[in-house]
Amino acid sequence: MRQTAWMIGCACVMAMAVALAQPQPGAAPADLPLWAYGYPAPGSTPAPAPPAAQDDGAPRSLAGSTATFTMAEIRNGYGPADWFPGDHPPMPEIVARGRQDAGVRACALCHYPNGKGRAENAPVSGLPVAYFIQQMHDYRDGRRRSADPKKNNTNLMIAIAKAMTDDEIRAAAEYFGSMPWTPWIRVVESATVPKTRIAGGLFVGLPGGGTEPLGQRIIEMPEDNAREALRDPRSGFVAYVPVGSLAKGEALVTTGGGRTVACGVCHGADLKGLGPVPGIAGRSPSYSARQMFDMQTGARHGLWADLMTPVVAGLTEEDLINIAAYTASLTP
Ligand code: HEC
Ligand code: HEC
Numbered sequence: 001m002r003q004t005a006w007m008i009g010c011a012c013v014m015a016m017a018v019a020l021a022q023p024q025p026g027a028a029p030a031d032l033p034l035w036a037y038g039y040p041a042p043g044s045t046p047a048p049a050p051p052a053a054q055d056d057g058a059p060r061s062l063a064g065s066t067a068t069f070t071m072a073e074i075r076n077g078y079g080p081a082d083w084f085p086g087d088h089p090p091m092p093e094i095v096a097r098g099r100q101d102a103g104v105r106a107c108a109l110c111h112y113p114n115g116k117g118r119a120e121n122a123p124v125s126g127l128p129v130a131y132f133i134q135q136m137h138d139y140r141d142g143r144r145r146s147a148d149p150k151k152n153n154t155n156l157m158i159a160i161a162k163a164m165t166d167d168e169i170r171a172a173a174e175y176f177g178s179m180p181w182t183p184w185i186r187v188v189e190s191a192t193v194p195k196t197r198i199a200g201g202l203f204v205g206l207p208g209g210g211t212e213p214l215g216q217r218i219i220e221m222p223e224d225n226a227r228e229a230l231r232d233p234r235s236g237f238v239a240y241v242p243v244g245s246l247a248k249g250e251a252l253v254t255t256g257g258g259r260t261v262a263c264g265v266c267h268g269a270d271l272k273g274l275g276p277v278p279g280i281a282g283r284s285p286s287y288s289a290r291q292m293f294d295m296q297t298g299a300r301h302g303l304w305a306d307l308m309t310p311v312v313a314g315l316t317e318e319d320l321i322n323i324a325a326y327t328a329s330l331t332p
Contacts, residue, residue: 038120079096095175103160145300147294147299181332187246190214204225241321246329249326263327
């Protein structure tokens with residue numbers, strides 16, 4: 001039933017969509033909004049990174065977990081720490097350990113065992129299984145890449161998808177799809193933002209570093225640096241968004257505002273997903289905005305992503321900021 005409603009909705013929207021402008025394929029990375037791809041604002045002096053947490057072999061512990069792991073174990077690409085095994089179903093081998101001889105790193109390394117993911121990668125739990133599988137095929141077949149060719153972790157994601165078997169893809173899709181998406185990002189409207197440094201494409205707050213004007217950006221950072229450093233899958237993110245962005249985003253999302261199509265037609269009235277269309281409520285705003293920019297440039301042009309082409313074509317960077325801020329603020 002849900003699937004049928006989705007198909008009918010999409011048919012109408014497709015007809016409306018042809019009236020909207022086409023995107024400019026192949027826009028130069030120089031034109032990309034730097035904040036969405038993990039770069040500092042133009043002209044700002046990036047803060048020096050503190051020395052990486054030493055792997056002195058000492059066991060680390062985390063509040064609420066009885067386990068201990070060394071830093072090497074926490075960062076092990078082929079079997080990273082699982083701090084809270086009770087928080088998720090048993091992980092398939094490919095999720096927990098990957099397949100080292102093929103260079104397939106464990107999904108749990110970047111997306112966490114619970115699939116929450118981080119601002120610089122992607123939230124993968126609660127996705128429809130069919131959608132998840134389609135994305136892996138799009139990465140594999142060259143239909144989904146980053147508009148920033150230097151975005152290293154997206155390039156790794158592509159290499160992983162190319163090396164996976166269909167059985168592994170299905171096992172991962174069913175595992176992550178079995179866990180509902182729950183709140184993970186706190187959205188705060190603010191004129192200023194804590195100063196940050198950048199670590200592997202992730203903004204990290206500088207304790208005691210003061211604040212700077214936010215401007216027209218979304219800056220999303222870990223709530224707690226110490227817990228993030230241990231890859232704590234219970235410690236989420238805070239996203240600073242421009243003052244007024246939530247109301248402007250709500251107007252565009254719910255009505256289209258004459259510049260786009262109301263999102264609920266395809267993503268479900270509550271934006272929690274409909275049939276094979278993924279949910280967008282309560283998910284990382286930097287991830288969502290980045291994906292919409294990737295779709296605008298044509299870097300992401302998967303089989304189903306083409307339904308999004310007319311949705312994003314006429315939207316400005318400010319529109320996308322407002323939309324991503326609003327969708328991230330919704331309770332999933
Ligand atoms: C090195 C870090 C890394 C590892 C390991 C990794 N991923 Fe990813 N994954 C990413 C990044 C980065 C993205 C976002 C890429 C983009 O910009 O499109 C992503 C995106 C995805 C998406 C798209 C989500 C969406 O909403 O469309 C899926 C599905 C996914 N990964 C599945 C997996 C699976 C399955 C594994 C394990 C076999 C895995 N990933 C391992 C970094 C990683
Ligand atoms: C015509 C149907 C349709 C409409 C309308 C639509 N979407 Fe989508 N959207 C899709 C489909 C289908 C996908 C999955 C694309 C794929 O498979 O790559 C998608 C994917 C996305 C993604 C990427 C999700 C992920 O996990 O990577 C975002 C973000 C998104 N849409 C936001 C929006 C917003 C915001 C609106 C309203 C302004 C909107 N969409 C309106 C069909 C639609």
